[in-house]
Amino acid sequence: MNSVKIGDIKIKNPIALSPMAGISSLPFRIICNEMGAGYCPTELVSARSIRYNGVGKSMRYMRISPEEEGITAIQLFGSEPDDFKAAIETILDTPVLKEVSIIDINMGCPVPKVVKTGSGSALMEDPARAAAIVKACKRTLENVCPNIPVTVKTRTGYNAEDNGKPDFAKALADAGCDMLCVHGRTRPQMYHGESSNQAIAVMREAVRDYKIPFFANGDICDTASAKRIIEETGCDGIMIGRAARGNPWVFEQVIAGLAGNGEPKYPDADEKKLMLMRELEGRMKYLPEEVAVREFRSVMPFYIKGLTGSAQIKVKLCSATGIEEIKEILGIV
Ligand SMILES: Cc1cc2nc3c(=O)[nH]c(=O)nc-3n(C[C@H](O)[C@H](O)[C@H](O)COP(=O)(O)O)c2cc1C
Known part of the structure; x- marks a missing residue:
């Protein structure tokens, strides 16, 4: 795969850890970074909670260590542009957190508790609001840290019959999103059934002319599945989620496999x-x-x-x- 820049940030490998609540702890992200992962976002953190409670309660989820992680990314979720603005201002006002490399917005979480607040995958049903959130994040950062890109992670649909959301992808790119990652399942699929590379490809095509990096995600567990998703979606990068749990070596394996170097010995x-x-x-x-x-x-x-x-x-x-x-x-x- 070619090297990828997200905004002005060059990542060492276009193979990233997919954010996972309860899994993407700081020590795990440091380990995945050592195994070659291009970057490893935190799990989702509530923008509203940061706005009204400060970083205190959320710190344990968004703790970053630029020294040990290299490129860092904090993932926020919410539904109100002003919550994101306030959350980012707080992050930029907090030691260490202010060194964050990337702000990622969750527009894919299917969990009812999140969706019923209009956050996560619910934003797929409200492209205008989703775009307003991206714009609010960009505007807030432009004033203080214009070099911090804003990325979005989403899905291929809100309803079971959705087969990719090209207009949603375009709305995000038009709003100024610096990178888009799409998981090939719809909201009702949660994490079941097959991830659809074909539906991801529909969204990839929709934003091809925007020249922003596009990452694909879903069911990548080895070199073969990585090759397949790259070929079938035309993505610039991939994110690996569940296959990395208790198996950070998957990054070494897939990176070496894609480079045609033969996979390293599996850990005993x-x-x-x-x-x-x-x-x-x-x-x-x-x-x-x-x-x-x-x-x-x-x-x-x-x-x-x-x-x-x-x-x-x-x-x-x-x-x-x-x-x-x-x-x-x-x-x-
Ligand atoms: C336990 C668990 C927690 C997750 N938490 C998040 C999260 O905080 N933010 C997010 O964007 N996606 C989250 N996801 C979705 C994953 O990042 C990924 O999109 C999904 O698992 C599909 O990729 P995979 O097949 O490689 O696992 C979570 C998935 C799992 C299984």
């Missing part, structure tokens, strides 16, 4: 366990042990998938309460 059981511990210890730098372990319970099974005795290990890990207990379960001395 010990490497996987050590990576699990590294991510957990990373989470413990900013969360109390008990909370870090509890929240990591849903992630640990991905690391041990396929290992001998993984079913029993998983059951034990899911009730573990401390790091020493986890080490014992994994047989790490």
Whole structure:
């Protein structure tokens, strides 16, 4: 794949981590960056909450480390342009956060709690509002940090019968969005069924003349699926989500595979366990042990998938309460 610039920002690889709530922790993003991911956005954070409560409550989700991550991106969700304006002003007023490289807007979340507020994928039904949000973000940044691009991540439709939303994509590009990423599922599909490369291609074509990078996302898990989505959509870059959970090596694999270099050796059981511990210890730098372990319970099974005795290990890990207990379960001395 060719190298890609988002606004003026050159990313080292057009293969990025797709933002995932509960998964895209700072330590995980640092690991994915080391594995070659071009950049790794935070999970979605409420623009309204930042506006009215400040960064306090949201900090743990949007904590970034430019030194360790390279290019950073904070993903915001909301439905009111003024909430985004205020949230960005607050971010730019906060140490470290103000060094963020990219602001990403979530226009794809299908979760009812988000959709019923007019946010996430609901914005696909209101292109004028979506465009106003992009414009508000651009305007706010233009005054202080014009070099921070505004990107959007969305889906191929709001309704089951949608097969790509070309006019929506154009409205975002017209509003000044600097990069568009499309996940090939509609809102009602949530994360089920197949992601449609054909529907992504419809949106890709709609914005081809705008010369902004276009990323495709959905069901990429190895070199073959990466090649397929690139060929079938004509995208400039890809985002990998679920396949990276407990498997940050997927970036090394796909990057090498696409470059035709042959895929690196797959990690053995010990490497996987050590990576699990590294991510957990990373989470413990900013969360109390008990909370870090509890929240990591849903992630640990991905690391041990396929290992001998993984079913029993998983059951034990899911009730573990401390790091020493986890080490014992994994047989790490
Ligand atoms: C647990 C989970 C949390 C997610 N959270 C977000 C999120 O915060 N922001 C976002 O844009 N997409 C989110 N997504 C969607 C993913 O970024 C991605 O678009 C989707 O999983 C399809 O890509 P994949 O097939 O590579 O997983 C989430 C997906 C999952 C499974």
